[in-house]
Amino acid sequence: MxxxxxxxxxxxxxxxxxxxxxxxxxxxxxxxxxxxxxxxxxxxxxxxxxxxxxxxxxxxxxxxxxxxxxxxxxxxxxxSFFEIQAEPETAFLLTYFAELIEEFAPARAREEVLYRLLLSVLRCLKGGGDREFTAAYFEAWFLQSNGLLPDLSGCRNCRKPLVASWLALKKDGAYCPDCTPVRKDEIPPAIQGFLRWIRKNPPAGGCAPPFPPGEMAAIRRSLQAMIVYHMEREPRSLQFLKTK
Ligand SMILES: [Zn+2]
Missing domain, CATH: 2.40.50.140 (Nucleic acid-binding proteins)
Structure with missing residues:
Protein backbone atom coordinates (compact mmCIF):
# COMPACT_ATOMS: atom_id res chain seq x y z
CA MET A 1 0.00 0.00 0.00
CA SER A 80 7.31 18.89 21.51
CA PHE A 81 5.07 21.34 23.36
CA PHE A 82 4.23 18.90 26.08
CA GLU A 83 5.87 20.75 28.96
CA ILE A 84 4.01 24.05 28.57
CA GLN A 85 0.75 22.11 28.94
CA ALA A 86 1.56 21.25 32.54
CA GLU A 87 -0.01 24.64 33.26
CA PRO A 88 -3.77 24.06 32.96
CA GLU A 89 -4.49 27.57 31.59
CA THR A 90 -2.04 26.99 28.75
CA ALA A 91 -3.42 23.51 28.10
CA PHE A 92 -6.99 24.93 27.87
CA LEU A 93 -5.84 27.70 25.57
CA LEU A 94 -4.19 25.22 23.22
CA THR A 95 -7.38 23.13 23.19
CA TYR A 96 -9.20 26.29 22.12
CA PHE A 97 -6.73 26.95 19.27
CA ALA A 98 -7.14 23.32 18.17
CA GLU A 99 -10.93 23.56 18.22
CA LEU A 100 -10.93 26.69 16.05
CA ILE A 101 -8.56 25.16 13.52
CA GLU A 102 -10.48 21.90 13.31
CA GLU A 103 -13.75 23.79 12.87
CA PHE A 104 -12.60 26.28 10.24
CA ALA A 105 -9.74 24.70 8.29
CA PRO A 106 -11.09 22.74 5.35
CA ALA A 107 -9.99 19.10 5.15
CA ARG A 108 -7.08 18.35 2.81
CA ALA A 109 -6.49 21.98 1.82
CA ARG A 110 -3.23 23.85 2.20
CA GLU A 111 -3.40 26.41 5.04
CA GLU A 112 0.17 27.65 5.19
CA VAL A 113 -0.56 30.95 6.96
CA LEU A 114 -2.62 29.28 9.66
CA TYR A 115 -0.02 26.56 10.09
CA ARG A 116 2.78 29.08 10.55
CA LEU A 117 0.58 31.07 12.94
CA LEU A 118 0.01 28.03 15.13
CA LEU A 119 3.73 27.20 15.20
CA SER A 120 4.67 30.78 16.05
CA VAL A 121 2.25 31.07 18.98
CA LEU A 122 3.33 27.66 20.32
CA ARG A 123 6.97 28.73 20.25
CA CYS A 124 6.06 32.07 21.81
CA LEU A 125 4.30 30.36 24.73
CA LYS A 126 7.21 27.95 25.11
CA GLY A 127 9.55 30.96 25.25
CA GLY A 128 7.58 32.46 28.15
CA GLY A 129 5.32 34.75 26.10
CA ASP A 130 2.33 36.37 27.81
CA ARG A 131 -0.68 34.06 27.55
CA GLU A 132 -3.43 36.69 27.03
CA PHE A 133 -1.41 38.56 24.45
CA THR A 134 -0.53 35.38 22.58
CA ALA A 135 -4.20 34.35 22.64
CA ALA A 136 -5.28 37.71 21.16
CA TYR A 137 -2.51 37.44 18.58
CA PHE A 138 -3.80 34.03 17.52
CA GLU A 139 -7.46 35.15 17.48
CA ALA A 140 -6.77 38.21 15.32
CA TRP A 141 -4.57 36.39 12.81
CA PHE A 142 -6.97 33.46 12.78
CA LEU A 143 -9.79 35.81 11.72
CA GLN A 144 -7.51 37.54 9.22
CA SER A 145 -6.32 34.31 7.58
CA ASN A 146 -9.92 33.16 7.18
CA GLY A 147 -10.91 36.50 5.63
CA LEU A 148 -13.16 37.26 8.61
CA LEU A 149 -11.40 40.26 10.13
CA PRO A 150 -13.35 43.36 9.05
CA ASP A 151 -11.88 46.76 8.28
CA LEU A 152 -12.11 48.60 11.57
CA SER A 153 -10.32 51.76 10.48
CA GLY A 154 -13.43 53.72 9.52
CA CYS A 155 -17.20 53.74 10.05
CA ARG A 156 -19.02 51.36 7.69
CA ASN A 157 -21.59 54.01 6.93
CA CYS A 158 -19.97 57.47 6.92
CA ARG A 159 -16.28 56.33 6.66
CA LYS A 160 -15.25 58.67 9.49
CA PRO A 161 -12.19 57.39 11.38
CA LEU A 162 -13.32 55.48 14.45
CA VAL A 163 -12.58 56.31 18.06
CA ALA A 164 -15.61 55.04 19.95
CA SER A 165 -17.23 52.32 17.83
CA TRP A 166 -19.53 49.31 17.85
CA LEU A 167 -19.31 46.11 15.90
CA ALA A 168 -21.92 45.66 13.16
CA LEU A 169 -24.48 42.90 13.75
CA LYS A 170 -22.95 40.68 11.05
CA LYS A 171 -19.45 41.48 12.38
CA ASP A 172 -18.39 42.79 8.98
CA GLY A 173 -17.42 46.25 10.10
CA ALA A 174 -17.88 48.89 12.77
CA TYR A 175 -20.05 51.97 13.20
CA CYS A 176 -19.36 55.35 14.73
CA PRO A 177 -21.64 56.68 17.53
CA ASP A 178 -23.80 58.59 15.00
CA CYS A 179 -24.43 55.62 12.68
CA THR A 180 -24.58 52.56 14.92
CA PRO A 181 -27.99 50.86 14.98
CA VAL A 182 -27.16 49.01 18.22
CA ARG A 183 -24.67 49.61 20.99
CA LYS A 184 -23.97 45.99 21.85
CA ASP A 185 -20.40 44.99 21.06
CA GLU A 186 -18.27 48.02 21.85
CA ILE A 187 -14.86 47.98 20.21
CA PRO A 188 -11.98 49.31 22.29
CA PRO A 189 -10.05 52.12 20.51
CA ALA A 190 -6.82 50.19 21.30
CA ILE A 191 -7.77 47.52 18.76
CA GLN A 192 -6.48 49.70 15.88
CA GLY A 193 -2.99 49.90 17.35
CA PHE A 194 -3.08 46.22 18.25
CA LEU A 195 -3.97 45.15 14.70
CA ARG A 196 -1.27 47.39 13.25
CA TRP A 197 1.25 45.91 15.70
CA ILE A 198 0.47 42.26 14.95
CA ARG A 199 0.66 42.83 11.19
CA LYS A 200 4.26 43.96 11.60
CA ASN A 201 5.54 41.75 14.42
CA PRO A 202 5.81 38.11 15.39
CA PRO A 203 4.19 37.26 18.75
CA ALA A 204 6.25 38.71 21.59
CA GLY A 205 7.99 35.81 23.32
CA GLY A 206 9.86 36.41 26.53
CA CYS A 207 9.42 40.17 26.79
CA ALA A 208 6.43 42.07 28.14
CA PRO A 209 3.61 42.56 25.61
CA PRO A 210 3.29 46.13 24.30
CA PHE A 211 -0.32 46.50 25.53
CA PRO A 212 -1.65 46.60 29.11
CA PRO A 213 -3.75 43.64 30.39
CA GLY A 214 -7.00 45.66 30.63
CA GLU A 215 -6.76 46.59 26.95
CA MET A 216 -5.97 43.01 25.99
CA ALA A 217 -9.12 41.74 27.72
CA ALA A 218 -11.30 44.27 25.84
CA ILE A 219 -9.60 43.50 22.53
CA ARG A 220 -10.13 39.77 23.06
CA ARG A 221 -13.84 40.33 23.77
CA SER A 222 -14.25 42.00 20.36
CA LEU A 223 -12.26 39.32 18.54
CA GLN A 224 -14.20 36.55 20.26
CA ALA A 225 -17.53 38.18 19.32
CA MET A 226 -16.41 37.86 15.67
CA ILE A 227 -15.27 34.25 16.11
CA VAL A 228 -18.49 33.20 17.86
CA TYR A 229 -20.60 34.90 15.17
CA HIS A 230 -18.86 33.10 12.31
CA MET A 231 -18.69 29.77 14.12
CA GLU A 232 -22.42 30.13 14.85
CA ARG A 233 -21.81 28.90 18.38
CA GLU A 234 -19.42 29.55 21.22
CA PRO A 235 -16.39 27.24 21.02
CA ARG A 236 -16.71 24.56 23.74
CA SER A 237 -13.17 25.23 24.89
CA LEU A 238 -13.88 28.95 25.20
CA GLN A 239 -16.83 28.32 27.52
CA PHE A 240 -14.43 26.33 29.62
CA LEU A 241 -11.78 29.06 29.61
CA LYS A 242 -14.36 31.61 30.73
CA THR A 243 -15.72 29.53 33.62
CA LYS A 244 -12.31 28.96 35.21
ZN1 LIG B 1 -20.64 56.77 10.95
Missing amino acids: PTDQAEAVVLRTSNIGDQDKIAVFFCREKGVLRGVAKGARKFGNRFGSSLEPMSVVHVFYYEKERRELVTVSGCDLIE
Missing part, protein backbone atom coordinates in the same frame (compact mmCIF):
# COMPACT_ATOMS: atom_id res chain seq x y z
CA PRO A 2 1.54 3.39 -0.96
CA THR A 3 2.41 5.53 2.04
CA ASP A 4 1.96 9.29 2.18
CA GLN A 5 3.67 11.59 4.62
CA ALA A 6 3.14 15.08 5.97
CA GLU A 7 4.53 17.56 8.45
CA ALA A 8 1.75 18.24 10.93
CA VAL A 9 0.72 19.43 14.37
CA VAL A 10 -1.36 16.98 16.41
CA LEU A 11 -4.58 18.82 17.33
CA ARG A 12 -6.11 16.13 19.53
CA THR A 13 -6.64 12.41 19.96
CA SER A 14 -9.53 10.31 21.18
CA ASN A 15 -9.76 6.65 22.11
CA ILE A 16 -11.36 4.07 19.87
CA GLY A 17 -11.70 0.35 20.52
CA ASP A 18 -9.50 -1.20 23.21
CA GLN A 19 -6.06 -0.22 22.02
CA ASP A 20 -6.33 2.39 19.30
CA LYS A 21 -6.57 6.14 19.00
CA ILE A 22 -8.04 8.50 16.46
CA ALA A 23 -5.68 11.41 15.88
CA VAL A 24 -6.57 14.72 14.27
CA PHE A 25 -3.60 16.31 12.49
CA PHE A 26 -3.23 19.79 11.07
CA CYS A 27 -0.83 19.38 8.15
CA ARG A 28 1.29 22.17 6.70
CA GLU A 29 0.34 21.24 3.16
CA LYS A 30 -2.80 19.18 3.52
CA GLY A 31 -4.96 20.83 6.17
CA VAL A 32 -6.92 18.74 8.65
CA LEU A 33 -6.34 14.99 8.43
CA ARG A 34 -7.98 12.36 10.64
CA GLY A 35 -6.46 8.96 11.11
CA VAL A 36 -6.50 5.79 13.17
CA ALA A 37 -3.31 4.99 15.07
CA LYS A 38 -3.56 1.26 15.68
CA GLY A 39 -2.16 0.04 18.98
CA ALA A 40 -1.44 3.61 20.17
CA ARG A 41 -2.71 2.79 23.68
CA LYS A 42 -0.65 -0.38 24.11
CA PHE A 43 2.21 -0.15 26.57
CA GLY A 44 5.48 0.71 24.84
CA ASN A 45 3.78 1.36 21.49
CA ARG A 46 5.66 2.70 18.48
CA PHE A 47 4.02 6.13 18.63
CA GLY A 48 5.66 7.07 21.96
CA SER A 49 4.85 10.67 22.87
CA SER A 50 4.44 11.77 19.26
CA LEU A 51 0.63 11.86 19.53
CA GLU A 52 0.52 14.27 22.48
CA PRO A 53 -1.54 17.39 21.64
CA MET A 54 0.44 20.08 19.80
CA SER A 55 3.38 17.80 18.98
CA VAL A 56 4.96 18.76 15.67
CA VAL A 57 5.46 15.51 13.79
CA HIS A 58 6.22 13.77 10.58
CA VAL A 59 3.21 11.54 10.07
CA PHE A 60 3.23 8.54 7.73
CA TYR A 61 -0.11 7.20 6.60
CA TYR A 62 -1.99 5.39 3.91
CA GLU A 63 -5.56 5.67 2.84
CA LYS A 64 -8.12 3.26 1.62
CA GLU A 65 -10.60 4.46 -0.94
CA ARG A 66 -13.79 6.06 0.29
CA ARG A 67 -12.76 6.05 3.93
CA GLU A 68 -12.75 9.30 5.82
CA LEU A 69 -10.06 8.09 8.22
CA VAL A 70 -6.55 7.31 7.03
CA THR A 71 -4.42 4.68 8.74
CA VAL A 72 -1.44 6.13 10.58
CA SER A 73 1.54 3.83 10.09
CA GLY A 74 4.15 5.94 11.87
CA CYS A 75 4.70 9.26 13.55
CA ASP A 76 8.08 10.86 14.27
CA LEU A 77 8.31 13.67 16.81
CA ILE A 78 9.97 16.84 15.47
CA GLU A 79 9.17 19.33 18.23
Whole structure:
Protein backbone atom coordinates (compact mmCIF):
# COMPACT_ATOMS: atom_id res chain seq x y z
CA MET A 1 0.00 0.00 0.00
CA PRO A 2 1.54 3.39 -0.96
CA THR A 3 2.41 5.53 2.04
CA ASP A 4 1.96 9.29 2.18
CA GLN A 5 3.67 11.59 4.62
CA ALA A 6 3.14 15.08 5.97
CA GLU A 7 4.53 17.56 8.45
CA ALA A 8 1.75 18.24 10.93
CA VAL A 9 0.72 19.43 14.37
CA VAL A 10 -1.36 16.98 16.41
CA LEU A 11 -4.58 18.82 17.33
CA ARG A 12 -6.11 16.13 19.53
CA THR A 13 -6.64 12.41 19.96
CA SER A 14 -9.53 10.31 21.18
CA ASN A 15 -9.76 6.65 22.11
CA ILE A 16 -11.36 4.07 19.87
CA GLY A 17 -11.70 0.35 20.52
CA ASP A 18 -9.50 -1.20 23.21
CA GLN A 19 -6.06 -0.22 22.02
CA ASP A 20 -6.33 2.39 19.30
CA LYS A 21 -6.57 6.14 19.00
CA ILE A 22 -8.04 8.50 16.46
CA ALA A 23 -5.68 11.41 15.88
CA VAL A 24 -6.57 14.72 14.27
CA PHE A 25 -3.60 16.31 12.49
CA PHE A 26 -3.23 19.79 11.07
CA CYS A 27 -0.83 19.38 8.15
CA ARG A 28 1.29 22.17 6.70
CA GLU A 29 0.34 21.24 3.16
CA LYS A 30 -2.80 19.18 3.52
CA GLY A 31 -4.96 20.83 6.17
CA VAL A 32 -6.92 18.74 8.65
CA LEU A 33 -6.34 14.99 8.43
CA ARG A 34 -7.98 12.36 10.64
CA GLY A 35 -6.46 8.96 11.11
CA VAL A 36 -6.50 5.79 13.17
CA ALA A 37 -3.31 4.99 15.07
CA LYS A 38 -3.56 1.26 15.68
CA GLY A 39 -2.16 0.04 18.98
CA ALA A 40 -1.44 3.61 20.17
CA ARG A 41 -2.71 2.79 23.68
CA LYS A 42 -0.65 -0.38 24.11
CA PHE A 43 2.21 -0.15 26.57
CA GLY A 44 5.48 0.71 24.84
CA ASN A 45 3.78 1.36 21.49
CA ARG A 46 5.66 2.70 18.48
CA PHE A 47 4.02 6.13 18.63
CA GLY A 48 5.66 7.07 21.96
CA SER A 49 4.85 10.67 22.87
CA SER A 50 4.44 11.77 19.26
CA LEU A 51 0.63 11.86 19.53
CA GLU A 52 0.52 14.27 22.48
CA PRO A 53 -1.54 17.39 21.64
CA MET A 54 0.44 20.08 19.80
CA SER A 55 3.38 17.80 18.98
CA VAL A 56 4.96 18.76 15.67
CA VAL A 57 5.46 15.51 13.79
CA HIS A 58 6.22 13.77 10.58
CA VAL A 59 3.21 11.54 10.07
CA PHE A 60 3.23 8.54 7.73
CA TYR A 61 -0.11 7.20 6.60
CA TYR A 62 -1.99 5.39 3.91
CA GLU A 63 -5.56 5.67 2.84
CA LYS A 64 -8.12 3.26 1.62
CA GLU A 65 -10.60 4.46 -0.94
CA ARG A 66 -13.79 6.06 0.29
CA ARG A 67 -12.76 6.05 3.93
CA GLU A 68 -12.75 9.30 5.82
CA LEU A 69 -10.06 8.09 8.22
CA VAL A 70 -6.55 7.31 7.03
CA THR A 71 -4.42 4.68 8.74
CA VAL A 72 -1.44 6.13 10.58
CA SER A 73 1.54 3.83 10.09
CA GLY A 74 4.15 5.94 11.87
CA CYS A 75 4.70 9.26 13.55
CA ASP A 76 8.08 10.86 14.27
CA LEU A 77 8.31 13.67 16.81
CA ILE A 78 9.97 16.84 15.47
CA GLU A 79 9.17 19.33 18.23
CA SER A 80 7.31 18.89 21.51
CA PHE A 81 5.07 21.34 23.36
CA PHE A 82 4.23 18.90 26.08
CA GLU A 83 5.87 20.75 28.96
CA ILE A 84 4.01 24.05 28.57
CA GLN A 85 0.75 22.11 28.94
CA ALA A 86 1.56 21.25 32.54
CA GLU A 87 -0.01 24.64 33.26
CA PRO A 88 -3.77 24.06 32.96
CA GLU A 89 -4.49 27.57 31.59
CA THR A 90 -2.04 26.99 28.75
CA ALA A 91 -3.42 23.51 28.10
CA PHE A 92 -6.99 24.93 27.87
CA LEU A 93 -5.84 27.70 25.57
CA LEU A 94 -4.19 25.22 23.22
CA THR A 95 -7.38 23.13 23.19
CA TYR A 96 -9.20 26.29 22.12
CA PHE A 97 -6.73 26.95 19.27
CA ALA A 98 -7.14 23.32 18.17
CA GLU A 99 -10.93 23.56 18.22
CA LEU A 100 -10.93 26.69 16.05
CA ILE A 101 -8.56 25.16 13.52
CA GLU A 102 -10.48 21.90 13.31
CA GLU A 103 -13.75 23.79 12.87
CA PHE A 104 -12.60 26.28 10.24
CA ALA A 105 -9.74 24.70 8.29
CA PRO A 106 -11.09 22.74 5.35
CA ALA A 107 -9.99 19.10 5.15
CA ARG A 108 -7.08 18.35 2.81
CA ALA A 109 -6.49 21.98 1.82
CA ARG A 110 -3.23 23.85 2.20
CA GLU A 111 -3.40 26.41 5.04
CA GLU A 112 0.17 27.65 5.19
CA VAL A 113 -0.56 30.95 6.96
CA LEU A 114 -2.62 29.28 9.66
CA TYR A 115 -0.02 26.56 10.09
CA ARG A 116 2.78 29.08 10.55
CA LEU A 117 0.58 31.07 12.94
CA LEU A 118 0.01 28.03 15.13
CA LEU A 119 3.73 27.20 15.20
CA SER A 120 4.67 30.78 16.05
CA VAL A 121 2.25 31.07 18.98
CA LEU A 122 3.33 27.66 20.32
CA ARG A 123 6.97 28.73 20.25
CA CYS A 124 6.06 32.07 21.81
CA LEU A 125 4.30 30.36 24.73
CA LYS A 126 7.21 27.95 25.11
CA GLY A 127 9.55 30.96 25.25
CA GLY A 128 7.58 32.46 28.15
CA GLY A 129 5.32 34.75 26.10
CA ASP A 130 2.33 36.37 27.81
CA ARG A 131 -0.68 34.06 27.55
CA GLU A 132 -3.43 36.69 27.03
CA PHE A 133 -1.41 38.56 24.45
CA THR A 134 -0.53 35.38 22.58
CA ALA A 135 -4.20 34.35 22.64
CA ALA A 136 -5.28 37.71 21.16
CA TYR A 137 -2.51 37.44 18.58
CA PHE A 138 -3.80 34.03 17.52
CA GLU A 139 -7.46 35.15 17.48
CA ALA A 140 -6.77 38.21 15.32
CA TRP A 141 -4.57 36.39 12.81
CA PHE A 142 -6.97 33.46 12.78
CA LEU A 143 -9.79 35.81 11.72
CA GLN A 144 -7.51 37.54 9.22
CA SER A 145 -6.32 34.31 7.58
CA ASN A 146 -9.92 33.16 7.18
CA GLY A 147 -10.91 36.50 5.63
CA LEU A 148 -13.16 37.26 8.61
CA LEU A 149 -11.40 40.26 10.13
CA PRO A 150 -13.35 43.36 9.05
CA ASP A 151 -11.88 46.76 8.28
CA LEU A 152 -12.11 48.60 11.57
CA SER A 153 -10.32 51.76 10.48
CA GLY A 154 -13.43 53.72 9.52
CA CYS A 155 -17.20 53.74 10.05
CA ARG A 156 -19.02 51.36 7.69
CA ASN A 157 -21.59 54.01 6.93
CA CYS A 158 -19.97 57.47 6.92
CA ARG A 159 -16.28 56.33 6.66
CA LYS A 160 -15.25 58.67 9.49
CA PRO A 161 -12.19 57.39 11.38
CA LEU A 162 -13.32 55.48 14.45
CA VAL A 163 -12.58 56.31 18.06
CA ALA A 164 -15.61 55.04 19.95
CA SER A 165 -17.23 52.32 17.83
CA TRP A 166 -19.53 49.31 17.85
CA LEU A 167 -19.31 46.11 15.90
CA ALA A 168 -21.92 45.66 13.16
CA LEU A 169 -24.48 42.90 13.75
CA LYS A 170 -22.95 40.68 11.05
CA LYS A 171 -19.45 41.48 12.38
CA ASP A 172 -18.39 42.79 8.98
CA GLY A 173 -17.42 46.25 10.10
CA ALA A 174 -17.88 48.89 12.77
CA TYR A 175 -20.05 51.97 13.20
CA CYS A 176 -19.36 55.35 14.73
CA PRO A 177 -21.64 56.68 17.53
CA ASP A 178 -23.80 58.59 15.00
CA CYS A 179 -24.43 55.62 12.68
CA THR A 180 -24.58 52.56 14.92
CA PRO A 181 -27.99 50.86 14.98
CA VAL A 182 -27.16 49.01 18.22
CA ARG A 183 -24.67 49.61 20.99
CA LYS A 184 -23.97 45.99 21.85
CA ASP A 185 -20.40 44.99 21.06
CA GLU A 186 -18.27 48.02 21.85
CA ILE A 187 -14.86 47.98 20.21
CA PRO A 188 -11.98 49.31 22.29
CA PRO A 189 -10.05 52.12 20.51
CA ALA A 190 -6.82 50.19 21.30
CA ILE A 191 -7.77 47.52 18.76
CA GLN A 192 -6.48 49.70 15.88
CA GLY A 193 -2.99 49.90 17.35
CA PHE A 194 -3.08 46.22 18.25
CA LEU A 195 -3.97 45.15 14.70
CA ARG A 196 -1.27 47.39 13.25
CA TRP A 197 1.25 45.91 15.70
CA ILE A 198 0.47 42.26 14.95
CA ARG A 199 0.66 42.83 11.19
CA LYS A 200 4.26 43.96 11.60
CA ASN A 201 5.54 41.75 14.42
CA PRO A 202 5.81 38.11 15.39
CA PRO A 203 4.19 37.26 18.75
CA ALA A 204 6.25 38.71 21.59
CA GLY A 205 7.99 35.81 23.32
CA GLY A 206 9.86 36.41 26.53
CA CYS A 207 9.42 40.17 26.79
CA ALA A 208 6.43 42.07 28.14
CA PRO A 209 3.61 42.56 25.61
CA PRO A 210 3.29 46.13 24.30
CA PHE A 211 -0.32 46.50 25.53
CA PRO A 212 -1.65 46.60 29.11
CA PRO A 213 -3.75 43.64 30.39
CA GLY A 214 -7.00 45.66 30.63
CA GLU A 215 -6.76 46.59 26.95
CA MET A 216 -5.97 43.01 25.99
CA ALA A 217 -9.12 41.74 27.72
CA ALA A 218 -11.30 44.27 25.84
CA ILE A 219 -9.60 43.50 22.53
CA ARG A 220 -10.13 39.77 23.06
CA ARG A 221 -13.84 40.33 23.77
CA SER A 222 -14.25 42.00 20.36
CA LEU A 223 -12.26 39.32 18.54
CA GLN A 224 -14.20 36.55 20.26
CA ALA A 225 -17.53 38.18 19.32
CA MET A 226 -16.41 37.86 15.67
CA ILE A 227 -15.27 34.25 16.11
CA VAL A 228 -18.49 33.20 17.86
CA TYR A 229 -20.60 34.90 15.17
CA HIS A 230 -18.86 33.10 12.31
CA MET A 231 -18.69 29.77 14.12
CA GLU A 232 -22.42 30.13 14.85
CA ARG A 233 -21.81 28.90 18.38
CA GLU A 234 -19.42 29.55 21.22
CA PRO A 235 -16.39 27.24 21.02
CA ARG A 236 -16.71 24.56 23.74
CA SER A 237 -13.17 25.23 24.89
CA LEU A 238 -13.88 28.95 25.20
CA GLN A 239 -16.83 28.32 27.52
CA PHE A 240 -14.43 26.33 29.62
CA LEU A 241 -11.78 29.06 29.61
CA LYS A 242 -14.36 31.61 30.73
CA THR A 243 -15.72 29.53 33.62
CA LYS A 244 -12.31 28.96 35.21
ZN1 LIG B 1 -20.64 56.77 10.95
